Amino acid sequence: MTAKAEEARKRLIVALDVDTAEQAESLARQLSPWAGMFKVGMQLFYSAGPDVVKRLKDQGLKVFLDLKLHDIPNTVAQAARALTGLGADILNVHAAGGLSMMRAAGQAVAERAAQLRIPAPMVIAVTVLTSIDQTVFNREMGQPGEVQERVMAWARLTQEAGLAGVVASPRETGLIREACGPDFAVVTPGIRPAWSLSGDQRRVLSPAEALALGSSYLVVGRPITAAANPEEAARKVLAEMTGGC
Numbered sequence: 001m002t003a004k005a006e007e008a009r010k011r012l013i014v015a016l017d018v019d020t021a022e023q024a025e026s027l028a029r030q031l032s033p034w035a036g037m038f039k040v041g042m043q044l045f046y047s048a049g050p051d052v053v054k055r056l057k058d059q060g061l062k063v064f065l066d067l068k069l070h071d072i073p074n075t076v077a078q079a080a081r082a083l084t085g086l087g088a089d090i091l092n093v094h095a096a097g098g099l100s101m102m103r104a105a106g107q108a109v110a111e112r113a114a115q116l117r118i119p120a121p122m123v124i125a126v127t128v129l130t131s132i133d134q135t136v137f138n139r140e141m142g143q144p145g146e147v148q149e150r151v152m153a154w155a156r157l158t159q160e161a162g163l164a165g166v167v168a169s170p171r172e173t174g175l176i177r178e179a180c181g182p183d184f185a186v187v188t189p190g191i192r193p194a195w196s197l198s199g200d201q202r203r204v205l206s207p208a209e210a211l212a213l214g215s216s217y218l219v220v221g222r223p224i225t226a227a228a229n230p231e232e233a234a235r236k237v238l239a240e241m242t243g244g245c
């Protein structure tokens, strides 16, 4: 693998949206030559239980635990504190929970990691979900203005709360980078190679576009995991990220 491909591999996160720990472990083992991190989301966590995170970590894999915490500050802080012990590399909350909630989550995670003497997971905040388009944003969510304005406002708030980055659509990556600087993580789902189906995703871009705009990590689920040959699909996504190098 070239240095460029290895660099891109570190930025590719595969969403393990499956029901069992066995399926998740088998997919992760199969795909780890092409992906540097694996995402445990609500489907897997609620079906398989918290141990699935430890099982993946025990295999030496990096894990993004995506449970999108969103509640009052105390509840989110206590939940984040409990999740810290599972050893994930990234945890997330919803920016819509507000500044105090995000600060409380960040502090709880830092404190718990220090107590356990483990590296603190990176805490990031979800902005506007990539399945939401402009019409749904205005008509169903009752939000005025442009989606990207809200994403930007939440990205700034996330930075003010001291968190490490945001989850957003790759379409917003460039603006977030400009406003929040090179060290702020921009994690982008809503990745769709030309050969894949959009499904429920609305604000999408291709792997090459997301990377060129400055996304720190690309989250890819079904284009890889629902493909007839997931290894081949992961190889193709990585090739697109490196421009074939």
Ligand SMILES: O=C(O)c1cc(=O)[nH]c(=O)n1[C@@H]1O[C@H](COP(=O)(O)O)[C@@H](O)[C@H]1O
Pocket (backbone or CB within 6 Å): 015, 017, 039, 041, 066, 068, 092, 126, 128, 129, 130, 131, 167, 168, 189, 190, 191, 199, 201, 219, 220, 221, 222, 223
């Ligand atoms: O937080 C996330 O990871 C997330 C935020 C968001 O705005 N959109 C989004 O799709 N995701 C997650 O990213 C993954 C995308 O999966 P695919 O649409 O199958 O590629 C899913 O596991 C979603 O839960």
